Amino acid sequence: MSSIYDFSAKSLAGEDVPLRRFEGQVLLIVNTASACGFTPQYKGLEELQQKYGDRGFSVLGFPCNQFGAQEKGSEAEIAQFCSRNYGVTFPMFSKIDVNGAQAHPLYAYLKGEKGGLLGSAIKWNFTKFLVDRSGRVVSRHAPTTTPESLAKDIESLL
Structure with missing residues (x-):
């Protein structure tokens, strides 16, 4: 597979979503959790x-329970939590693994494109991958990197 557009994932509602649906957009792909110190x-x-969505940008959230069992809820519970507490409107997908033998193929691809400081494995929730309009993984950001700090990088790709 040559780009993120060759993958698909299940939405929280159970719909199979081809990532080709996001072709031509700048994407921020994030593994999330509802009970993590980074959840805010x-x-x-x-x-x-909200700021960049109408300019061809989207966040894609991928809940993961591999780090401290911080995403125990069902898909319905995750959707309700995100909507109720944070007003999330960006696409959220079904819970996946990001590391190990059962890692979602998208995450195997992302990690292969941009390794972290200590290798390719995802170290914790809220690791972020920034993808340009052509589907190329531009950068990888640690969980401690705040979304707000990525605004200039996003703007440069829009």
């Missing part, structure tokens, strides 16, 4: 979605 980043992610 949902607010910043939604602010980016």
Whole structure:
């Protein structure tokens, strides 16, 4: 596979979503969790979605329970949590693994394109991958990187 557009993922509602649906957009792909110290980043992610969504940008959220079991809820519970607490409007997908033998193929691809400081494995929730309009993974950002701090990078790709 040569770009992120060759993958698909299930939405929280169970719909199979081809990522080709986002072709031509700048994307911020994030593994999320509802009970993490970084969970308040949902607010910043939604602010980016609101600020840049009409210019061809989207956040894509991928809940993951691999780090401290911080995403125990069902898909319906995750959707309700994100909507109720953070007003999330960006696409959220079904819970996935991002590391190991059962890692979602999209995450295997993302990690292969941009490794982290200590190798390719995702170290924690809210690791972020910035993707340009052609589907190329431009950068990878640690969980400690706030969504707001990525605004200039996003603007440069829009």
